[in-house]
Amino acid sequence: MSLAERPDLMTTDPVTWDGGMGSVGDYIALLKPRVMSLVIFTAFVGMMLAPGSIHPVLAAVALLCIAIGAGASGALNMWYDADIDRVMSRTAKRPIPAGKITPSEALAFGMTLSVGSVVLLGLLVNWFAGAFLAFTIFFYAVVYTMWLKRSTPQNIVIGGAAGAFPPMIGWAAVTGGVSLESFILFLIIFMWTPPHFWALALFKSGDYRAAGIPMLPVVAGEDATRTQILLYSLVLVPIAVSPWFLGFAGVTYGIASAVLGAGFLGLALQVYRLRTGEAARKAAVRLFSYSILYLFLLFALLLGESLVTRMI
């Protein structure tokens, strides 16, 4: 149909528009600042542990690009998931369901920042890191958000890779490649993601059920989820200690990661044992909260040791 045949587009009367209502703060909220801060932190640890050196200005540029790339994939996630975000209490106040930003504005914002962050990282730091960032954005926005999230209870297991790539990108920004050490950093976050999100899903399963997302407690039941949490925790803890026996972390990290891991296993065991009532809910909340602290402390310890080693 040509424009001449569309009288609705030929109107000469002024019309109102429901877009353009987003403030600068709403656009910043689209970037998921809390997720961004974790990405910046883990990418920074990857950079600090990498052999060789990088000029501080280039390091800052790499971190900025990784952060913007992570934010852009968050915006694309919110664009695609606006329908289910509207249903869940945790996400109902996000800018699109709240009516502050239209889906097309979020898509344009996310795509612009995605392309910009990848091109800047490639041109200013190195193209391997740039390509890795592009792959991570694609993995989160397309593989996880558009494909896995609504189709399989393994969504956060495979999709968790997107959140685990940043330390590898940080490492790649310094070295131009990947290595066993950077892969271990990836593996720690990758194995941490399922118990972390399944603990959340245990006490928010009503939200996921209402939104029709096939999270493990919704599809396989809460008991199966508790078993999976325990199994993943049993694999996670030795991997988290492995930087010590692989020789790229010191004895302080080795001991501390083992103690922290014992705490993680203890809480996972509580989630496994306590299956009904308020005690079960509290156990899941405790594991969820502790898992955030656990990952932060592991990477903070790696960072602290690396800084001390560099100063000596």
Next chain:
Amino acid sequence: MMTEDGIRLTGEQKRLRRARSIAIAVALAAMVGLIYWVTIVRLGANVLNRPL
């Protein structure tokens, strides 16, 4: 008398657009500064090394 065609923004939409425009201008200026700075860092002392 001529009337304005097309979309007419409300006062609130105009205010928010102005705030977004300022944020975009600041971001673009920061990016220009960043690229300039990285160019100097990458060239290092070679920035002065050119045949006369």
